[in-house]
Each structure stands twice: as structure tokens, then as C-alpha cells.
Amino acid sequence: MKRELLFILQFDYELQRISLRKYYEVRLDVLARCIIASFSRTLNDSVTTVTIVDKNKRCLVINEGELEPHDLEDELRVAKRICELVRNKQFFSLGEVLERIIKRGNYALLILDEGGIPILEVLDALSKNYRLAIFIGGYKGFSEDIMEEIGKAMRPQVISLGRIPYLSSMCILILKYILTRGPTCLVN
Numbered sequence: 001m002k003r004e005l006l007f008i009l010q011f012d013y014e015l016q017r018i019s020l021r022k023y024y025e026v027r028l029d030v031l032a033r034c035i036i037a038s039f040s041r042t043l044n045d046s047v048t049t050v051t052i053v054d055k056n057k058r059c060l061v062i063n064e065g066e067l068e069p070h071d072l073e074d075e076l077r078v079a080k081r082i083c084e085l086v087r088n089k090q091f092f093s094l095g096e097v098l099e100r101i102i103k104r105g106n107y108a109l110l111i112l113d114e115g116g117i118p119i120l121e122v123l124d125a126l127s128k129n130y131r132l133a134i135f136i137g138g139y140k141g142f143s144e145d146i147m148e149e150i151g152k153a154m155r156p157q158v159i160s161l162g163r164i165p166y167l168s169s170m171c172i173l174i175l176k177y178i179l180t181r182g183p184t185c186l187v188n
Contacts, residue, residue: 003046003179006101006133007038007172008053010142015054015086020079027138032078033169034136039064040072041176053146057094060086094146098153107131109156112171113141116158119178127182134175136168 013026023029031052038050050062062085071077101107108129119126126132135142135156142150150156161174 002130004107004131005038005046005048005176005179006051006107006131007034007048008051008097008133008135009034009168010137010146011052011054012138012143013054014056015052015058015060015091018083018086020076020083023079028079028082029075030138030168031082032075033167034172035062035067035078035082036072036075037169037172037176039067051097053094053097055143057146057149059092059094059097060089061092061097094149095153098150101133102154104131107133109133109135109154111135111142111147111150111156111158112137112161112175113158114160114163114165116160119159119161122157122159123178123182127179132179136171138168139165 009031011027011031018026018028020028035050038048048064052060052062054060062082066085067078067081071081101109106129108126108131110126110132112134133156135150137143161171166174
């Protein structure tokens with residue numbers, strides 16, 4: 001059975017207004033790094049999907065295979081590809097994305113937050129679950145209105161990688177490392 005990883009990332013700007021000219025201004029660099037972290041070095045027998053939620057709760061879903069492996073070697077190429085996908089793909093509302101997750105069923109729903117329970121406490125259960133939906137906020141976490149909508153639709157578990165705040169892309173890499181190595185990876 002293939003493991004399904006769904007990373008849901010908050011983007012603090014409007015997706016439809018991004019462009020390479022505003023690369024650093026709208027933090028397209030951060031988004032590109034998250035995409036690279038999500039799709040590079042995929043877990044064995046896993047399928048990864050990334051959903052980007054913008055400030056208006058519009059979502060862009062990027063499936064594995066929509067970026068070429070050579071694209072993942074360069075942050076700027078990934079940013080260009082994101083801009084192309086924004087222009088050419090259909091957007092979904094956050095409600096539609098949450099509804100899809102609920103309909104698929106059997107997802108372990110996780111929100112990363114420094115104040116959550118330590119990942120070590122749930123690692124055994126996570127390593128056995130083949131469907132993970134992981135919500136990763138921006139540097140300020142998820143906005144209140146997005147958290148409220150997620151909370152109304154489902155009951156995710158809030159977990160922590162530790163008290164140190166990490167970049168979103170690093171959170172993805174750490175999670176993938178933990179899932180690859182299993183429950184003993186963080187134990188001496």
C-alpha cells in the first residue's frame with residue numbers, strides 16, 4: 001500500500017498576483033523551497049501532494065509529477081513552474097480541499113505548531129498510518145480564519161517538532177526524515 005502525504009501550506013499573499021518580479025516581496029522563494037522539500041527525495045512507496053492556501057483561502061493543488069525532477073534542482077525554476085501552474089490550473093476553495101480529505105477518509109490530520117504535543121509521543125501511530133495530511137503555517141502559523149475553518153471541518157492533532165521555530169521547508173524535510181526512519185530515528 002502506498003503512503004499518501006498531503007502537505008497543506010499557508011501562503012500569505014494572493015496566488016493569482018504572484019510573479020517572478022515580486023519573488024522576494026511575496027515570498028515566492030519560501031514557497032519554492034517548500035515545493036522542493038516536498039517533492040525531492042520522496043519516501044519509498046509514497047505519493048506526495050502539496051496544497052497551497054492563499055490569504056483568500058483559494059487553494060492550488062500540485063500533484064507529484066507536475067514538476068520535472070530537474071526542476072527541483074533549482075529554486076528559480078520551481079518558482080517559474082509555480083507561476084505557470086497558477087496561470088493554468090483550476091483553484092479550489094479551502095472548504096473543497098477539506099471536504100476531499102474527509103471523503104477520502106482515514107487520514108491522520110496534523111497541524112505543526114511549536115506548542116503542540118511532541119512528535120515522539122505520536123510517532124508510532126504516524127509510522128503506521130498510510131495517509132497523512134499535514135498543515136504547515138507560515139512563519140506566524142496559520143491565520144485565525146483558516147484555523148477556524150479547519151477546526152469546523154475536522155479535528156486535527158497539533159504536534160510539535162520541538163520548541164525551536166523552523167522554516168516551513170525544514171519542517172517538511174524533518175517530517176520526511178522521521179517518516180523514513182521510523183519511531184527510533186530520534187532516540188539515542
